[in-house]
Amino acid sequence: MTYRLTILTLLALSGICCCRNDSQDKQNHITIKHGINSMLYSHDSTRLPAIKKSIPELENNLFPRPKNPHEVLSTDAKFYGEHLLKGYTKKLRYYFDKYEDSSNGVRIYMDTILIKYFEGVKELGYLNRDKIKDSVFVLPELNIIEEGESYYFSDTTIPRLHTESFCCHPDNMFLAGDIDEDGISEVGLFVSSCTSRYKALYVYSLKNNKWKEVGHVYFDIFYEKPKKEMRIRKTGKGKFEMLEISDCVSDKKYARKPHWVNFSF
Numbered sequence: 001m002t003y004r005l006t007i008l009t010l011l012a013l014s015g016i017c018c019c020r021n022d023s024q025d026k027q028n029h030i031t032i033k034h035g036i037n038s039m040l041y042s043h044d045s046t047r048l049p050a051i052k053k054s055i056p057e058l059e060n061n062l063f064p065r066p067k068n069p070h071e072v073l074s075t076d077a078k079f080y081g082e083h084l085l086k087g088y089t090k091k092l093r094y095y096f097d098k099y100e101d102s103s104n105g106v107r108i109y110m111d112t113i114l115i116k117y118f119e120g121v122k123e124l125g126y127l128n129r130d131k132i133k134d135s136v137f138v139l140p141e142l143n144i145i146e147e148g149e150s151y152y153f154s155d156t157t158i159p160r161l162h163t164e165s166f167c168c169h170p171d172n173m174f175l176a177g178d179i180d181e182d183g184i185s186e187v188g189l190f191v192s193s194c195t196s197r198y199k200a201l202y203v204y205s206l207k208n209n210k211w212k213e214v215g216h217v218y219f220d221i222f223y224e225k226p227k228k229e230m231r232i233r234k235t236g237k238g239k240f241e242m243l244e245i246s247d248c249v250s251d252k253k254y255a256r257k258p259h260w261v262n263f264s265f
Helices: 002-014 032-040 045-052 055-061 077-083 089-099 111-117
Strands: 071-073 108-110 122-125 134-139 150-153 173-177 186-191 198-207 210-220 232-236 239-244 259-264
Touching (some): 071 111, 077 089, 122 173, 173 232, 210 259
Antiparallel strands (some): 071 108, 122 134, 232 239
């Protein structure tokens, strides 16, 4: 009995006991999306005190000036433009003005950390109709309230894609093709939990200048082939399917077996 309790405790702590309940009845009440979210999005407890503060409590510290010359305001477009994204200063000012929401306070980062972990810009290809190749890059939260990193584009007419993940990388995003044939490509996004073997693969579509999730499946790194770009395929106008291979699926008959999940929008 003690041995069994020990094993169950270790599974719970490792975060890998998310998959299936032995009771099929209970299983039907657990959606794939709920499982994905519970695995991927864990909030940093050190951020919670700032979130709980009311706006009046933050008013005297909305733009705290760094005391250390090596600390940088998250919305310092000049620093980003000179050290991380050369030639992007104007674009960054636009994005910061649009998304920083200064009423919630601005985050401060160490310049050495920003430089060390910045992964550059990834060329995506032709995302929209302007016949100019688009690129994507990742920035951390711009204010105290914001939770999770975001994907930004070289074309400022394309809105950022905000996530609740702290493990975003430019290479996680790729074009999935113009599935709904509106002249704008859908994008695929690999979402990582940073530590767990269980990841997720999402498809987003740009509708009314907002990113809308139109499909998602588990991505289990125990089954990495085929690569993520090969796991999404169009089946018709506004219709596509996504390949899922995982132990952690809602239907036991598909456990560890490749199967295509259908979506439409």
